[in-house]
Amino acid sequence: MKVRKALIGLAMAMTLILAACSAFAASDPFTGNPIVKIVEECSPAVVNIDVETIVERRMSPFSDDPFFREFFGREFDNFRRMIPMRGRGSGFIVDGEEGYILTNNHVVGEADKITVTLLDGRTFEAELIGKDPTSDLAVIRVNERNLPSLKLGDSDAAQVGEWVVAIGNPHGFAHSVTAGIISAKNRTLQSSNINFQGFMQTDAAINPGNSGGPLINLDGEVVGINTAIVPFAQGLGFAVPVNMAKQIMDELIETGEVKRGWLGVVLQNVTPGFAEAYDLPVENGAVIADVLTGSPAESSGLERGDVIVAIDGREMKSSQDVVLHIRNKLAGEEVAIEYYRDSRKRSLDVTLGQAPSDQSSERTGRRGDREERDDGSQSTQVGATVSEITPDLMDEYNLENDRGLVVVRVERGSIAEGMGLREGDQILEVNRREIRSLSDWNRQLRGEARTVVMLVNRDGQTLYFTHSAER
Secondary structure (H helix, E strand, C coil): CHHHHHHHHHHHHHHHHHHHHHHHHHHCCCCCCHHHHHHHHHHHHEEEEEEEEEEEEECCCCCCCHHHHHHHCCHHHHCEEEEEEEEEEEEEEEECCCCEEEECHHHHCCCCEEEEECCCCCEEEEEEEEEECCCCEEEEEECCCCCCCCEECCCCCCCCCCEEEEEECHHHCCCEEEEEEEEEEEEEEECCCCEEEEEEEECCCCCCCCCCCEEEECCCEEEEEEEEECCCCCCCEEEEEHHHHHHHHHHHHHHCCCCEEECCEEEEECCHHHHHHCCCCCCCCEEEEEECCCCHHHHHCCCCCCEEEEECCEECCCHHHHHHHHHCCECCCEEEEEEEECCEEEEEEEECEECCCCCCCCCCCCCCCCCCCCCCCEEEECCEEEEECCHHHHHHCCCCCCCCEEEEEECCCCHHHHHCCCCCCEEEEECCEECCCHHHHHHHHCCCCCEEEEEEEECCEEEEEEEECCC
């Protein structure tokens, strides 16, 4: 009897084990690769893009040769010819009925001729509908209907570690497929030809020619537009989030350009020293260091020193968060801003304006050696020597007014240098107190102040500089 019960128990256990194994096999990713299905369904809507740009080149290959110049001078410099330069990229169809294709601006933005090739081998001439260099996005169009298209997903919902697939035209190898994960979000890239905040980072292999192609999640939805790589690195690719592209794409199709939203403030991150000096109950946020004249921020009542902590109900932990949020808005949209002023939380609604094409002007000033003076018109505190502002100093440093004091020297290794002060900076406030004279300067900085916060005018723009001594 005992043996029979044991055999029955063993049989039941084996049944449970087999059921568990069957369930595991059904969920085992290696028994049914989802990437195969994604590639089959999405590849027909991914296109290869060939571009041709006509550029001017010198006719003679020897015009830069010193020996050639010695005998012929610069006579041949005027002999030039127009030659075609060719390049490749990728894109994907977003509207099959109208023939709209989304890609990168750096792929097609300067092209004189754009040719699109589909997976089935058909080729079409394409026209540039609109481009946005700021986001490096562009929309082109082919005169063909009933084309396959890709579904746009939600890049905000995409998670770090999530599997993604890239399809494109790397080095001319058409419709190449690579897979990886989302490695990070909200990456910033700065170089000679790109300055963008908010990239998605992926380790799915991206190479030259992948630019403009889709980054696709396992639901077959586009979550990013492959845009940039880090040369000589592996597993470092970057994509524009599709949520940003959605709005920009619609604007490009409708008007051919993007009227990007503009708040009109200069922002800095909240530092511990600033939070202490301004009695802030928060340690994160974006400090308004300057409010531009005639901007939406000025007309709405925002002021220098206000600390933005949320926009449209979303927490803003840094100045980058604010820039990214506003950058995703269009001119005319309204945003709800929560901020602190004088330790009190406030809120207001701001209607964004259109970003000016040039929000700053280059200003240079002469920087010459100067002799230290001991006539009572200068004072040195925390390693910064400041002077009362005279007409000569206003001219020398291109100052717009004589408010405050001007820095004429910064000692190496000093607190002032560590704060980031420079010669020519105009000191307006120290620890929230307006500086009108050398006595104000000395009064605020003498003693054992643990925290120093200075409001500085540099090249026409106000900024905060802080120093916090170790506790």
